[in-house]
Amino acid sequence: MYINGDWERGSADASFAVLNPADGSVIAHVPDGGAERARAAIDAAADAFPAWRATTAYERAAILMKAHALMLERREKIARTMTEEQGKPLRAANTEVRYAADFLVWFAEEAKRVYGETIPSARPDQRFMVLHQPVGVVAAITPWNYPISMITRKLGPALAAGCTVVLKPAEATPLTAVETFRVFEDAGFPNGVVNLVTARDPAPVGEEFVANPKVRKLTFTGSTAVGKMLAGRAAGNMKRVSCELGGHAPFIVLGDADPVHAAKGLQLVKFLNTGQACISPNRVYVHRDGADAFLETLTGRVAKMKAGSGFEDGVTIGPLVDEAAVAKVEAQVDDAVAKGATVLCGGKRLTGNGLDKGNFYAPTVLDGVTPDMRIYREETFGPVAAVVRFDDGDDILAMANDTHYGLAAYIYSQNLARTMRLLEGLDFGIVGINDINPASAAAPFGGMKDSGLGREGSREGIAEYLETKVAGFSI
Ligand code: NAD
Numbered sequence: 003m004y005i006n007g008d009w010e011r012g013s014a015d016a017s018f019a020v021l022n023p024a025d026g027s028v029i030a031h032v033p034d035g036g037a038e039r040a041r042a043a044i045d046a047a048a049d050a051f052p053a054w055r056a057t058t059a060y061e062r063a064a065i066l067m068k069a070h071a072l073m074l075e076r077r078e079k080i081a082r083t084m085t086e087e088q089g090k091p092l093r094a095a096n097t098e099v100r101y102a103a104d105f106l107v108w109f110a111e112e113a114k115r116v117y118g119e120t121i122p123s124a125r126p127d128q129r130f131m132v133l134h135q136p137v138g139v140v141a142a143i144t145p146w147n148y149p150i151s152m153i154t155r156k157l158g159p160a161l162a163a164g165c166t167v168v169l170k171p172a173e174a175t176p177l178t179a180v181e182t183f184r185v186f187e188d189a190g191f192p193n194g195v196v197n198l199v200t201a202r203d204p205a206p207v208g209e210e211f212v213a214n215p216k217v218r219k220l221t222f223t224g225s226t227a228v229g230k231m232l233a234g235r236a237a238g239n240m241k242r243v244s245c246e247l248g249g250h251a252p253f254i255v256l257g258d259a260d261p262v263h264a265a266k267g268l269q270l271v272k273f274l275n276t277g278q279a280c281i282s283p284n285r286v287y288v289h290r291d292g293a294d295a296f297l298e299t300l301t302g303r304v305a306k307m308k309a310g311s312g313f314e315d316g317v318t319i320g321p322l323v324d325e326a327a328v329a330k331v332e333a334q335v336d337d338a339v340a341k342g343a344t345v346l347c348g349g350k351r352l353t354g355n356g357l358d359k360g361n362f363y364a365p366t367v368l369d370g371v372t373p374d375m376r377i378y379r380e381e382t383f384g385p386v387a388a389v390v391r392f393d394d395g396d397d398i399l400a401m402a403n404d405t406h407y408g409l410a411a412y413i414y415s416q417n418l419a420r421t422m423r424l425l426e427g428l429d430f431g432i433v434g435i436n437d438i439n440p441a442s443a444a445a446p447f448g449g450m451k452d453s454g455l456g457r458e459g460s461r462e463g464i465a466e467y468l469e470t471k472v473a474g475f476s477i
Contacts, residue, residue: 006046007193050194066110069189136164138218244456249409253283261292281410331384408450
């Protein structure tokens with residue numbers, strides 16, 4: 003843990019093990035901080051806030067730029083740590099470190115563009131001026147699936163805005179957070195400006211975050227259930243809240259689309275991070291005209307994917323995070339098959355070649371998925387492409403919107419008018435159009451409905467950490 007500029011190692015009885023999901027081995031032990039350490043970190047952040055907010059945007063940007071450079075310099079080392087504790091292939095881990103660093107440089111630049119405004123008054127002797135100021139101490143909670151970019155997507159804008167921060171990373175991936183904080187330390191953030199609390203049980207730390215009056219803002223990325231609970235508690239204490247939550251993305255392939263191109267795109271985005279992404283397609287709607295060609299291409303490519311340790315050459319599918327995740331995928335596939343879906347490839351746990359020790363499930367393609375199946379409604383967070391064929395008479399917009407989630411959606415089509423109508427009608431915050439990567443530090447990221455509140459990235463991302471103050475001048 004890193005509190006007020008000091009590293010805390012924890013004692014033998016106050017630490018917990020971090021496991022490698024590819025083989026179940028213990029990688030390291032990290033301190034098990036509870037409410038008391040969270041409080042100490044919040045106190046440090048509160049004490050550091052007045053001096054940090056008084057720095058200029060140029061000073062804060064310079065430190066963020068240094069952190070950006072250091073993160074890239076240490077990219078390989080950080081990526082190895084991530085692959086070891088999270089399981090994703092090393093190449094994907096490297097890509098994630100670059101994406102994480104992007105948030106540091108983007109918000110370093112954005113710090114200088116926190117503009118206010120002047121507003122005309124109806125009174126001739128009055129002037130209005132609006133200024134934006136940092137909200138104060140920010141408490142951040144991040145998930146394990148993107149262990150570094152979810153940190154910088156929050157801390158980059160918070161620090162640029164002039165806030166001080168306490169982070170609690172996911173219990174499965176604290177080591178990547180530790181590497182990130184070494185970067186922050188070496189970049190020169192003053193003591194108390196960034197603080198890291200690791201914990202085996204997140205609940206007491208979360209409760210401290212939502213109840214402690216010194217915390218002015220909670221930013222959370224994780225499941226919808228936990229996000230709703232924390233947002234509710236934080237609302238009771240009138241704290242600002244941003245939540246990036248679960249998703250159930252529709253991937254729509256219209257009849258005029260090239261089904262082979264669409265299948266190639268789906269294979270890349272669906273199996274990224276072994277399907278453990280909030281923007282992962284969960285319902286794949288393919289027009290009946292292109293369905294056979296689509297499924298042939300998709301199945302051919304998915305069947306060739308190689309599962310294993312992320313350190314092995316050629317591996318494109320890593321393990322799932324834990325046994326419970328494998329059991330959930332297995333239950334959704336079994337339920338779909340029992341209700342009439344067909345397994346075109348995969349459909350089982352992976353064993354042999356040392357995979358038994360890890361949490362591996364075969365990349366899977368299901369055909370004939372219907373709305374009564376669990377996989378049609380529940381976030382899978384695993385390597386399963388669930389395909390639904392649709393016809394001309396079907397209301398594809400209503401089908402796509404038929405979920406309480408609203409994070410990402412994808413459209414494949416060559417018809418601009420149909421695409422535009424669908425885009426405007428979709429109740430989702432992020433839409434990829436013939437594109438599988440609609441995310442960037444420069445673009446707003448976030449969901450509607452049960453997928454969250456607020457946006458990260460882009461100029462909206464820094465606004466989440468700013469208060470608005472108006473001054474009326476009598477002259
Ligand atoms: P999770 O909600 O179990 O855990 C997320 C974080 O919340 C972890 O740090 C965890 O320790 C913490 N947490 C859990 N219970 C808590 C409590 N009672 N009090 C305080 N903190 C608590 O979710 P997960 O399974 O780790 O992550 C996967 C989920 O995250 C998926 O639903 C996924 O869609 C979502 N996610 C969303 C985005 C996005 O940007 N919308 C990005 C990544 C992941």
